[in-house]
Amino acid sequence: MQASTALSHIKVIDLTRVRAGPTAVRQLADWGAQVIKIEMPASLDEGEGPGGPRESSDFQNVHRNKRGMTLDLKSPDGVAILKKMVAAADVMVENFRPDVKQRLGIDYETMAAVNPRLVYGSISGYGEEGPYRMRPGFDQIAQGMGGLMSITGLPGQGPVRVGIPIADLCAGIFCAYGIAVALLEREKSGKGQWVKSSLLQAQLFMLDFQASRWLMKGEVAKQAGNNHPTSIPTGVYKTRDGYLNLAVSGAKIWNRMCEAIQAPQLANHPDYATGALRSKNRDELHVELEEIFIKRDTAAWIDILNQAGVPSGPIYSIDQAFADPQVKTLGMVQKVGEVPYLGQPVTLSRTPSKVMAHPPKQGEHTAEVLQELGLRPDEIEGLRKKGIA
Numbered sequence: 001m002q003a004s005t006a007l008s009h010i011k012v013i014d015l016t017r018v019r020a021g022p023t024a025v026r027q028l029a030d031w032g033a034q035v036i037k038i039e040m041p042a043s044l045d046e047g048e049g050p051g052g053p054r055e056s057s058d059f060q061n062v063h064r065n066k067r068g069m070t071l072d073l074k075s076p077d078g079v080a081i082l083k084k085m086v087a088a089a090d091v092m093v094e095n096f097r098p099d100v101k102q103r104l105g106i107d108y109e110t111m112a113a114v115n116p117r118l119v120y121g122s123i124s125g126y127g128e129e130g131p132y133r134m135r136p137g138f139d140q141i142a143q144g145m146g147g148l149m150s151i152t153g154l155p156g157q158g159p160v161r162v163g164i165p166i167a168d169l170c171a172g173i174f175c176a177y178g179i180a181v182a183l184l185e186r187e188k189s190g191k192g193q194w195v196k197s198s199l200l201q202a203q204l205f206m207l208d209f210q211a212s213r214w215l216m217k218g219e220v221a222k223q224a225g226n227n228h229p230t231s232i233p234t235g236v237y238k239t240r241d242g243y244l245n246l247a248v249s250g251a252k253i254w255n256r257m258c259e260a261i262q263a264p265q266l267a268n269h270p271d272y273a274t275g276a277l278r279s280k281n282r283d284e285l286h287v288e289l290e291e292i293f294i295k296r297d298t299a300a301w302i303d304i305l306n307q308a309g310v311p312s313g314p315i316y317s318i319d320q321a322f323a324d325p326q327v328k329t330l331g332m333v334q335k336v337g338e339v340p341y342l343g344q345p346v347t348l349s350r351t352p353s354k355v356m357a358h359p360p361k362q363g364e365h366t367a368e369v370l371q372e373l374g375l376r377p378d379e380i381e382g383l384r385k386k387g388i389a
Contacts, residue, residue: 004351008033019169087115091118101122124196139168142203148166210229244301254278261293
């Protein structure tokens with residue numbers, strides 16, 4: 001059973017844990033890569049780690065579409081088996097601290113000597129070099145150091161984290177993207193390479209235009225709440241039965257909105273004549289708009305505004321988001337049996353991605369993988385008895 005035929009020729013060794021690393025490998029698995037997830041044998045397992053229990057929705061989300069085996073990488077015999085696997089693999093992904101992979105003897109230089117065509121993916125907290133390279137990485141810390149918490153939340157509220165592990169997720173997705181680029185480049189050179197990403201790099205990159213405002217114009221963004229920092233009026237407005245999400249950018253959409261809500265006094269108001277003036281006078285404009293929007297229900301305004309070409313929409317809770325007919329049409333929820341999974345947000349017309357398999361049980365495919373490496377049943381049993389596999 002293949003999740004997709006797109007990457008079905010790619011063999012991946014997954015040494016990752018928690019979220020950022022497993023996210024990277026999930027991206028490959030969901031497009032059909034042959035992924036083998038390696039964990040410690042049950043006898044050496046130290047109990048529930050930061051990734052949470054296997055039965056949790058979090059674990060299930062990032063480890064679907066993979067096979068799983070156990071292997072003691074602290075053992076020379078275990079590392080020898082890993083090297084045998086690497087010799088036949090295309091990709092290996094890990095998110096150990098730099099000193100850990102060196103100590104285990106599974107670092108890039110060692111593995112590249114085993115297989116020069118190997119694409120080796122690494123995700124760290126702060127990068128493989130630099131003064132913070134040995135620090136433990138965590139999403140919330142990266143959100144703070146990367147500037148995101150300083151621009152999230154209401155003005156004067158103090159730092160606020162984003163409601164998802166955005167540094168973890170983006171580092172994983174960027175790493176998978178880098179691996180795909182390296183695989184494409186290998187078709188020309190025949191050589192693998194080391195793909196490195198980190199939570200801090202990912203978070204800085206995700207600042208996007210806010211980073212460019214600082215780098216190119218010297219402007220340090222501050223918290224703006226629901227107001228867009230540069231395009232006004234973009235924000236959240238009270239309606240008769242809830243809230244309206246509105247996004248107005250540029251003169252054309254501004255004029256469309258004023259006409260749609262029957263507010264010519266705003267279109268002709270000298271304080272709102274340009275984008276710069278609307279930004280300067282955003283608080284006054286917000287009050288005037290809310291006096292209009294409070295007179296109708298949210299759904300009515302969404303219909304009026306979208307028919308006029310003005311971007312607007314509801315503000316859903318998560319359950320409401322998945323109940324929306326457009327979300328259902330997009331097929332973002334895929335079931336394996338009766339278990340619903342979140343599907344990929346990208347569609348390919350010939351080689352689509354599907355969630356085909358639940359995460360493997362601990363060591364579920366150990367014997368199967370070792371047999372594929374050429375080990376005899378008695379050799380596999382010997383490794384089990386020694387606690388190596």
